[in-house]
Amino acid sequence: MPSVSRVARLTSGAVLGVDAQLIDVQCDISGGLPAFHIVGLPEKEVSESRERIRSAIKNSGYSFPTGRITANLAPADVRKVGVGFDLPIALSILLSSGQIPPLTRRWMFVGELSLSGDLCGIPGVLALAMTAAGQSVDGLVVPMENADEAAMIDRTPVYAASTLTDVAVLVSNPAGAVAHAVDRRAWLDDGSPRPSSGFDCIRGQMQAKRALEISAAGGHNLVMTGPPGAGKSMLARCLPGLLPPLSMDEALETARIYSIAGLLDRAHPMVTRRPFRAPHHTISYAGMVGGGHGVPGPGEISLAHHGVLFLDELPEFDRRVLETLRQPLEDRSILISRAGMGVRYPASFTLVGAMNPCPCGFLGDAQKACTCTLLDIQRYRRRLSGPLLDRVDLFVDVPRVPVDDLFSRRKAEAAESVAARVQRARATQWKRYEGWAGVYANAGLQGDALHEFCRLSAEAETLVKRAVARFHLSARAYVRVLRVARTIADLDHSANIHETHLAEAVQYRAHSIHDE
């Protein structure tokens, strides 16, 4: 008796971490006992898709072919996760059994199928669209829910479909297909006011507000120390608003992480504001840096990419969790290695920590006495390791606001004018550090770059020598003072670092936490 063998091929994509890769989906239907196998390192959810595909095909009015069906996802050594393979596998079966005509273009298909044949949205579409744009793909076919997100990458035409039948119609008649388009600029700038509005409402706390400004201008990590209720959290929340608006590239980078985490708003699938992440101090190691079963997902540090990671009650965090921050603070990304795979997530964020000066919170308070013993205080502060604090440039005291300040009617400087100053300082730095790999702002200055860009005037040098002697500054603390002084000078439009800049910078050293 004759043998019957028909092989169909089409393109899909797999998301691994923030990166996606094209996957070749092949389907062969041969004679013999009925069987349906999916091979090519599928994870559980991909293997399970067999039942969804079977029902979806039947309920869309097609017949599920008899015989031995083998779907192969190539390359076979890449782990296939997620539900996006439902649509390409179902289509390959329809192609292979001749129920739809052969494809005339190189489409890329992703989408989850419901039993009734409807297409459901999947996470990570932005990453898939970015990959499609870099390859010779004629069109990206996605579920309707993901259409806006995919269309943010405007280099590949995006076609939206609601059902399996829609897709079959689309590929049978490519000439009649209408690409989905969005206005990218309009999406990014949705016209809502910047969330810095709280900044001018904060009474007093001039030094802390200035520290926030410096942090925003130079990308410096910041730790605030003060009694409960002084306004540390409120201050931290203002920082994203002081930072320059997200550029399109930054927004897409951050949105890509949110897309994979499934956190993008379906109605407005774009990250338009710098993220502000404030995880609770009970957060686990995996929650902070990323992890989870199967392919590790992004953690808080990656969700804070291009934004602010705020850790309230810093010493209460698990020591191991805090220590994991050291590498990403240095590399601006995190490599999560798990059995057989390593996933790199970007994690470029400004760290803002808040803590009490002692366990009871009132050490150094003018009105309330501290009830902690010296040992308690030492133990509390020892929870923060030196290497972690090394990566923090700014330390600032946030004391209780005096009653007079609280009721003062004097309006503070408008957030807009502070933000404008920050933006100018950032622009100066971008220009200055062009061609210096790894240096993105003053906070990243070290080694040669530090000496190159932090030249001191003669008077400033005398002052800094006096300060080093007077406050017993270590070499590390001295470098920190230089970096901060550089940012203060940039805020002041000064090419050189002058005495006044240095004098201010010295105030932000870590005198209250570490004895330096």
Place this chain on the structure above:
Amino acid sequence: MVMSGNEAEERACEILRKLGYEIVARNWRCRYGEVDIVARDGDQLVFVEVKARSNRSFGGPEAAVGRVKQRKILATAGQFLSQTQCCLPVRFDVVAFVKETPTVVRDAFRGDA
């Protein structure tokens, strides 16, 4: 009165022929079990199980082809394929009689579910 097995199979063959099936073998048996009818429908090879019951009170005869029976038929079909070197896609049908009324259930089960 229930039809005898033979009588039911005879009637089933007639019905299938009318539907365009070409009967290949009857009561094909091997060490794994027996298949009532092996037929060809277009480019598919069909293994048919015939069931007869006098009433529906214990569920339709379709329900009588249980998991164990399905597995037996599958194993037998596998044996048939390897002995005949056949490469056609395979389907499993059930012809069910309730008293005298026949029902043909095409693609009644698949081995992989």
